[in-house]
Amino acid sequence: MTNTVSTRPAHHTTPRRRWSWTWVMLSSLAIAGYFVGQYGEGTLDELAQRNVGLATTYADRSWPVQVAFYVHIVAAGLALALGPWQFSKRLRTRHWRLHRWNGRVYMVTLALGSAAAFVMSMFNSVGISGFFGFAALAVLWGWTALRGYKAARARRFREHEAWMIRNFALTYAAVTLRLWLGVLIMVQLPFSDGREFTDIFDQAYGPLPYLCWIPNIVVAEFLVRRRNLPSLHMTSPPADARLAG
Numbered sequence: 017m018t019n020t021v022s023t024r025p026a027h028h029t030t031p032r033r034r035w036s037w038t039w040v041m042l043s044s045l046a047i048a049g050y051f052v053g054q055y056g057e058g059t060l061d062e063l064a065q066r067n068v069g070l071a072t073t074y075a076d077r078s079w080p081v082q083v084a085f086y087v088h089i090v091a092a093g094l095a096l097a098l099g100p101w102q103f104s105k106r107l108r109t110r111h112w113r114l115h116r117w118n119g120r121v122y123m124v125t126l127a128l129g130s131a132a133a134f135v136m137s138m139f140n141s142v143g144i145s146g147f148f149g150f151a152a153l154a155v156l157w158g159w160t161a162l163r164g165y166k167a168a169r170a171r172r173f174r175e176h177e178a179w180m181i182r183n184f185a186l187t188y189a190a191v192t193l194r195l196w197l198g199v200l201i202m203v204q205l206p207f208s209d210g211r212e213f214t215d216i217f218d219q220a221y222g223p224l225p226y227l228c229w230i231p232n233i234v235v236a237e238f239l240v241r242r243r244n245l246p247s248l249h250m251t252s253p254p255a256d257a258r259l260a261g
C-alpha cells in the first residue's frame with residue numbers, strides 16, 4: 017500500500033460539510049451519553065436483572081473482564097465525545113493548542129478503550145464470529161490512531177488527516193452499531209409471528225461485529241479521496257504519481 021501526493025487545492029468548509037459534521041457530533045454525543053450513562057445507574061447485577069444493555073453478558077464474568085468492560089465504556093465513550101471536535105476547522109486553525117491537547121487525550125482514551133475492547137471481544141455476546149469482527153475492529157482502531165499520531169509528529173499533516181478520518185470512522189462504529197441494531201430489529205417485526213423479543217434482538221445483533229465498521233471504513237476512504245488526501249492503494253500507483261510522491 018502506497019500513499020500518493022495530491023495536486024488539487026486544499027478543501028473548504030461547505031454548508032454540506034458543516035451539516036455532516038453537526039450530525040456526526042450530535043449523534044456521537046448522544047450515543048456516548050446515553051449508552052455509557054445507562055451503566056452508571058447500578059451494579060452489573062442490578063442492571064442484568066432489569067435487562068439493561070449487555071449487562072447480562074458481563075454480570076457473571078470474572079472481575080478482570082468486568083474491569084475491562086468499565087474501562088472500555090468510559091474510555092471509548094470519551095473518545096467518541098472528543099473525536100468530532102478534532103475535525104472542526106476553526107479548532108484546528110484558530111485554537112490549534114486545544115486541537116493538540118484534545119488529540120492527546122483522545123489518543124490516551126483510545127489506547128485504553130481499544131485494549132479493553134480487545135479483552136471484551138473474547139467474551140462478546142455473539143461468540144467466535146463476534147470475536148473476529150470486534151477484535152479486528154479493536155486492532156484497526158489502535159493501528160489507525162498510531163499511524164495518524166506518527167504522521168502528525170512527523171508534520172505530515174495531510175497524511176495525519178487521512179488517518180484520523182479512517183480512525184474516527186472506526187470510533188463511529190459505536191454509533192452505526194446502534195443504528196444498524198434498530199434497523200435490523202425493525203425489519204424483522206412485520207414477520208415476527210409472536211417470536212420472543214430476545215430472539216429478534218439476537219438475530220439483529222449477529223452481523224453487527226462486522227456491519228458496525230466495514231461500511232464506515234469504505235465511506236472513510238471515499239471521504240479521503242474526495243478531500244484529495246493521500247489515499248490507500250491496493251496496487252502500485254502509476255509511475256508519475258510515484259515520482260510526484
Ligand code: HEM
Nearest residue numbers: 051069070092093096133136137140141150153154186190
Ligand atoms: C471502535 C472500537 C470498539 C471496539 C472494538 C468495541 C468493542 C466492544 C465489544 C467487544 C463490546 C461487547 C459486545 C458484546 O458483548 O457483544 C462492546 C460493548 C460496548 N461498547 Fe464498544 N467498542 C468500540 C468502540 C466503542 C465506542 C467508541 C463506544 C462509545 C460509546 C463504545 C461503547 C460501548 C458500550 C456502551 C458497550 C456495552 C454494550 C451496549 O450497551 O451496547 N464502544 N464494545
